[in-house]
Amino acid sequence: EVQLVESGGGLVQPGRSLKLSCAASGFTFSNYGMAWVCQAPTKGLEWVASISTGGGNTYYRDSVKGRFTISRDNAKNTLYLQMDSLRSEDTATYYCARQSYYFDYWGQGVMVTVSS
């Protein structure tokens, strides 16, 4: 059974950093691209970033470029999102998702709140 379990969320002040993790199991992690998708409170879904199977190619939405870094450790079956210079508008639930040309499995999500 495919499982994606996010962790690392919480309350953080504007300008500070946070690192999310997503532990994957039930499939060969290194064979799949992965992504982060967020959902601000009461809002719709928004793609944040994606990473290729080996980690050599990464893609970001404009609003997080230069502030967020997606990475992966295939030996640990884990996806990461390093979030720096956080802003109030980054407040959202962050989901990790397995990616082909669609997101076929999603984690349960982790809440990130950016507030002073």
Added chain:
Amino acid sequence: DIMMTQSPLSVAVTPGESASISCRSSKSLLHSNGITYLSWYLQRPEKSPQLLIYQISNLASGVSDRFSGSGSGTDFTLKISKVETEDVGIYYCVQFLEVPYTFGAGTKLELK
């Protein structure tokens, strides 16, 4: 960026009846390889999204065949036959033709 426009934004359906949701993209989602990168998701209340349909009309594993997708180019439709209680939630279309991958605003399905 490719804009995804869904309609209606909400729909109320009598159980057992059908519902259709439209999704329109600002650019054709047909890739030069012949594949159209349009997929549909359902987010039930307080749950994570789940994949329903990919590449216009391919049913995801474990998804009821009451769901079907159609369309081409820039115009797509998700149809839900014989709506059930478990179908309540918000439906999203998403394009994977190019980054940034973009979602529609969502269509909320409720029961009458």
